[in-house]
Amino acid sequence: MSNFVMEVEGLTKQVSGNKKIVQDASFQMKRGEILGLLGPNGAGKTTTIRMIVGLIKKTEGKVYINGNDIDTEGKSCKSDIGAIVENPSFYDHMSGYKNLQQYARMSINERITQERMNEVIELVKLTHAINDKVKKYSLGMKQRLGVAQAILHKPALLILDEPTNGLDPKGIRELRDYLRQLANQGISTLVSSHLLSEMQLMCDRVVIMENGNIIDETNIAALNENGSSDKLVVALNLDKAGIEGAEAVIESIEGVTTLKRENDHQLLIEMTHDLIPQMNRKLVQADVNVYGIESKKTSLEDKFLALTSEDKELQKEGK
Ligand SMILES: Nc1ncnc2c1ncn2[C@@H]1O[C@H](COP(=O)(O)OP(=O)(O)OP(=O)(O)O)[C@@H](O)[C@H]1O
Ligand SMILES: [Mg+2]
The missing domain is CATH 3.40.50.300 (P-loop containing nucleotide triphosphate hydrolases)
Known part of the structure; x- marks a missing residue:
């Protein structure tokens, strides 16, 4: 069969x-x-x-x-x-x-x-x-x-x-x-x-x-699955004082990149799931107050939109 x-x-x-x-x-x-x-x-x-x-x-x-x-x-x-x-x-x-x-x-x-x-x-x-x-x-x-x-x-x-x-x-x-x-x-x-x-x-x-x-x-x-090799977007919740310290820590870890400061207490970071504990450890060691680490699933939507021309049309129109 x-x-x-x-x-x-x-x-x-x-x-x-x-x-x-x-x-x-x-x-x-x-x-x-x-x-x-x-x-x-x-x-x-x-x-x-x-x-x-x-x-x-x-x-x-x-x-x-x-x-x-x-x-x-x-x-x-x-x-x-x-x-x-x-x-x-x-x-x-x-x-x-x-x-x-x-x-x-x-x-x-x-x-x-x-x-x-x-x-x-x-x-x-x-x-x-x-x-x-x-x-x-x-x-x-x-x-x-x-x-x-x-x-x-x-x-x-x-x-x-x-x-x-x-x-x-x-x-x-x-x-x-x-x-x-x-x-x-x-x-x-x-x-x-x-x-x-x-x-x-x-x-x-x-x-x-x-x-x-x-x-x-x-x-x-x-x-x-969390073990995926795909990169995730991770939201890191901090306090105002912690933001710069966190950026420095993140720069020091290979494979982890700050995407942007979402606001003055949140950073959006791109990384694979397996690096989250290492990042967390280093942040604690650097005395950065971490209030939350939220890993957002790699969205099929991103992939779908990147693939279909609807999205390309939107990009063309500068949306
Ligand atoms: N008999 C037909 N002759 C000519 N074109 C057709 C015929 N049947 C379907 N089409 C066209 O083929 C394309 C695919 O149609 P289809 O219905 O398979 O799409 P779909 O993915 O099911 O879309 P939807 O999400 O709207 O249900 C459409 O552009 C439709 O207009
Ligand atoms: Mg149909």
Whole structure:
């Protein structure tokens, strides 16, 4: 069996006028991984997803699900995927439960047991409302019912296009939680978004798309992990008297640079995480009063903005 739940190779979509709206996109997904497809509006995220799930034809490229080629083994690939690409439609006058039952009867070949129904309902936290009519559901509840529907047949891979759209912060958090639960059960999720901060919280890894191309891949775990070799911005809280002393200490440590005096009691410093204790020790030895050291995570946002042309446009305009 392939090590990857999904491999996408050279995926390309050409539309009229020879325009390629997705060009040579390649990425892989590991089992139990939550992978983000991040890009600004029009980047080609939905087009990529629609090609993977077979809603539109790909112009070129290969997609393998659990090692199976979707072109030649479409049926087995399909049973390995659960997806919400367009908003799922429900029968409003029926309960959530009846909707799930109906979906299971119409769209899934195998019989879905009562036990599996309850398991999925619990996972998406709809137990309390599952017998209510769907017309009474909030957007977030409908979305959870959609996810329940998509995972009923125990797919290895769940694909969600912009699942946080329209959700409130609580809903987003809950989505994050149950995607993580699914991941712990070995189910991988591909999730698209144009919101970096969300992706940073939700995903293990992110591929960044712009103008139909994949332009970067970032391991979020490494980005968030403190042992990362990436430089961090650290805010050092001092008193007025300490500021100059602190600057002198910081200059003496290799790999630590003062970025700026934020105000007369805070310095912003660029450094790797592992140098924080050394800096702290030296500051104490130099009798500098340290009121706080706050390490700010390397933000995916910085990386994303540096990569996408939106930011370049802003720079051009001198903003
Ligand atoms: N059938 C088509 N013919 C021509 N152009 C298309 C077609 N479908 C999509 N596009 C264009 O391709 C680009 C990528 O669209 P896509 O919907 O994949 O982007 P997206 O990353 O999902 O954006 P969003 O964040 O807005 O959902 C857009 O500029 C879109 O207008
Ligand atoms: Mg889209």
